[in-house]
Amino acid sequence: MTVGSGIPGKHQGGLKVPKVLLFDLDDTLYRCHKIPAIVKERISAYMLQKLGYKAEEVAAKTTELYLSHGTTLAGLVASGHKIDFDDWHEFVHQGALDYDTLLHPDPSLRDILCSIDLPKYILTNANRVHTELCLKRLGISDCFQGMFYFENVMEMAPQHGIDVTHSVLCKPDPRTYTVVCELLGVAAHDVLFFDDSIRNVASAHSLGMMTVLVGVPPEKSGTRGEGYDLALPTLHQLPDALPALLDQPGLVHDDSLHHLHAGPGETLATAASGSQPSVVAVPAS
Ligand SMILES: [Mg+2]
Numbered sequence: 001m002t003v004g005s006g007i008p009g010k011h012q013g014g015l016k017v018p019k020v021l022l023f024d025l026d027d028t029l030y031r032c033h034k035i036p037a038i039v040k041e042r043i044s045a046y047m048l049q050k051l052g053y054k055a056e057e058v059a060a061k062t063t064e065l066y067l068s069h070g071t072t073l074a075g076l077v078a079s080g081h082k083i084d085f086d087d088w089h090e091f092v093h094q095g096a097l098d099y100d101t102l103l104h105p106d107p108s109l110r111d112i113l114c115s116i117d118l119p120k121y122i123l124t125n126a127n128r129v130h131t132e133l134c135l136k137r138l139g140i141s142d143c144f145q146g147m148f149y150f151e152n153v154m155e156m157a158p159q160h161g162i163d164v165t166h167s168v169l170c171k172p173d174p175r176t177y178t179v180v181c182e183l184l185g186v187a188a189h190d191v192l193f194f195d196d197s198i199r200n201v202a203s204a205h206s207l208g209m210m211t212v213l214v215g216v217p218p219e220k221s222g223t224r225g226e227g228y229d230l231a232l233p234t235l236h237q238l239p240d241a242l243p244a245l246l247d248q249p250g251l252v253h254d255d256s257l258h259h260l261h262a263g264p265g266e267t268l269a270t271a272a273s274g275s276q277p278s279v280v281a282v283p284a285s
Helices: 034-051 055-069 072-078 085-094 107-114 128-138 150-160 174-184 198-206 235-241
Strands: 020-023 120-123 146-148 191-195 210-214 230-232 267-271 278-282
Touching: 034 055, 034 072, 034 085, 055 072, 085 128, 085 150, 107 235, 120 174, 128 146, 128 150, 146 150, 150 174, 174 191, 174 198, 191 198, 198 210, 230 235
Parallel strands: 020 120, 020 191, 120 146, 191 210, 210 230
Antiparallel strands: 267 278
């Protein structure tokens, strides 16, 4: 699908104007091939050193769990492993990654995000510290009204009737998107979701979200496919692909959503209260 340019009004190239933009973090807001390689290596090391897996079985097990449960961590928990989540994230993410070397400020991405007059949120399976370190290094920490990450999604799950005693709630589990929509007080079809994982966008799309698959080869830019409405090599192509999203104050301006700002040191989530969402602070564990 080629998305139309500069189309005012309700639709643009078949995409309804969203009320909320939801962004994955890793490989969507930035792309650094060294980071997933390091994380994968650290996950293997964790399974070897702390969970007793044999070297020859780790690679296949990691892939199996990732495919069957969304993330390796979710698969390990579902397999009965008792894992200290903070220890896991420290080991595979912030304890292993030199953010200042691997990531760099992205002022053009910042300009794009700042030009979109819509509420923007992060939805990542990664933990809070990793998310904050990445956003800070990219120079886009203040471009988002809130973040949904491993700890607060897990913390909010029971409030939505989801038992995470022996499981992890994360993308692409459709309940993850349902919880986020309930907290934001929006319907799934009012959300435009960006992610580099075809499984993640397809799951969101099945609930009615508009989806953008990020990270495709240049020749696939602007196409649509099963589970996504638009494919882009990087978010830097967003202004060309969906120009009506940018620089049009008042195109969609819902004050009930714009007021959802997290204060310093707190994690923001919202609880739907009728048609007017209210702000609640969810402590990061
Ligand atoms: Mg990703």
